[in-house]
Amino acid sequence: MNTGPLPGGPEGTGAVVIGLDLGGTKIDAALFGADGTVLARRTRPTPAGDGSAAVLDALAAAAAEVDPDRTATALGIAAAGVVDPRTGMVTSATDSIRGWAGTALGAGLAHRTGLPVACDNDVRATAGPELAALGGEHASLLFAAIGTGVGGAVAVDGRMLHGASGMAGHIGHLPSPQAAGLPCTCGSTGHLEVIASGPGIAAHYERLTGTPVDRLETVAGRAARGNAQAVRAITTGAAAVGRVLGGLANALGPDRVVVGGGVPRIGPLYGDALAAAFTAELMPPLRGLTPVAPLFGHDAAVLGAAALTTTLTLHHPGALR
CATH class of the missing domain: 3.30.420.40 (ATPase, nucleotide binding domain)
Structure with missing residues (x-):
């Protein structure tokens, strides 16, 4: 082969x-x-x-x-x-x-x-090829993977950051106002992952409706048919990611912001809400920076x-x- x-x-x-x-x-x-x-x-x-x-x-x-x-x-x-x-x-x-x-x-x-x-x-x-594609020794990258969990990677001036114990980039465990009081899998509360991951969005829909759902795609299907609670659950999770990424962009000054994983693939309702929240957080020198899909596939x-x-x-x- x-x-x-x-x-x-x-x-x-x-x-x-x-x-x-x-x-x-x-x-x-x-x-x-x-x-x-x-x-x-x-x-x-x-x-x-x-x-x-x-x-x-x-x-x-x-x-x-x-x-x-x-x-x-x-x-x-x-x-x-x-x-x-x-x-x-x-x-x-x-x-x-x-x-x-x-x-x-x-x-x-x-x-x-x-x-x-x-x-x-x-x-x-996974973020490594994205950084390599930017080229140049001073390229900086902010990468988010939104799926069953929320992960991330940060590269500054051409170098991937690892941090103590390999912790750098774990953006799913940053505080999020939309997740206030909700227990996280890490043992803390109020972290981005519990409102923005696939299971987090499904759980939020259940809290809004009292109706259990089996997976994110079920919520996405109901949102596509105009269900207001489904729309709210998806846009709340997306906006939470956008706010966190916008704040990180202000702190790190990336050349490129990439959002991958399974959750963004549910459609423009998610992507538009994320992009709007991201843009609203940006300082003037970064306006024009928008989150993009990964360059590389599986x-x-x-x-x-x-x-x-x-x-x-x-x-x-x-x-x-």
């Missing part, structure tokens, strides 16, 4: 590398040639309920599937959870993968594959993962002995 170089990927490194994208339901794997060409791809389910060792085993198996001849010289992984790329540890995680918090991701995967491993949070890795995380091998600390085999 040869699909040609993917933009924003690890081309030009002179090395064959593996990129892995770990989510709560599936693992995507790809083998990249020295010129960035995709040589092989595989997908397998994540054994999310079986514990961290089983997940590491599955990641190693996915790497072996795309590189049976062991041509790769390094491996990059984009992983769910809060990941500290310097230590290679998962410092915090939800229960979507059982026992994931505290996992030695870098060392554990290097031990299983025999390869040097670079690792990072999946949203930061390949972004796996190619961003492979590119990590050129920019982050490599964790080498032998550390667990």
Whole structure:
């Protein structure tokens, strides 16, 4: 299989590398040639309920599937959870993968594959190709991923920020007035994620109507038919994201603001409300900046993962002995 170089990927490194994208339901794997060409791809389910060792085993198996001849010289992984790329540890995680918090991701995967491993949070890795596409050593980026949760990434002057314990960019846990008093999955209250994520919007619709809904798409369908409470739930979540991103834009001065994930794909009702709230927050030098969709599709995380091998600390085999 040869699909040609993917933009924003690890081309030009002179090395064959593996990129892995770990989510709560599936693992995507790809083998990249020295010129960035995709040589092989595989997908397998994540054994999310079986514990961290089983997940590491599955990641190693996915790497072996795309590189049976062991041509790769390094491996990059984009992983769910809060990941500290310097230590290679998962410092915090939800229960979507059982026992994931505290996992030695870098060392554990290097031990299983025999390869040097670079690792990072999946949203930061996904944002990497967006930053590369901006070009220039001083490019700055604000990236938001709105889905089952709310994640983000921040790059300033050409450098992705990681912060203490890998926490930089977790915008879903910024305070939001629209979420005041609502409990967050992190144990605090009033955070953006509980009003702006897909489940957060659905839960807000339930609070407005007293009617349970199974998923965000149900709310979106009712909004499209003119249901006022559905419209309110969606626009409230969208405006909450817009306000937070506008404030962050004022603080960081990004060249580009990208909003991705599944929630924005429900349609213009969401996107228009987000953009209006974002614009209302901006200081004069930033007026004209508007949130845009990602440049890259489903390949972004796996190619961003492979590119990590050129920019982050490599964790080498032998550390667990």
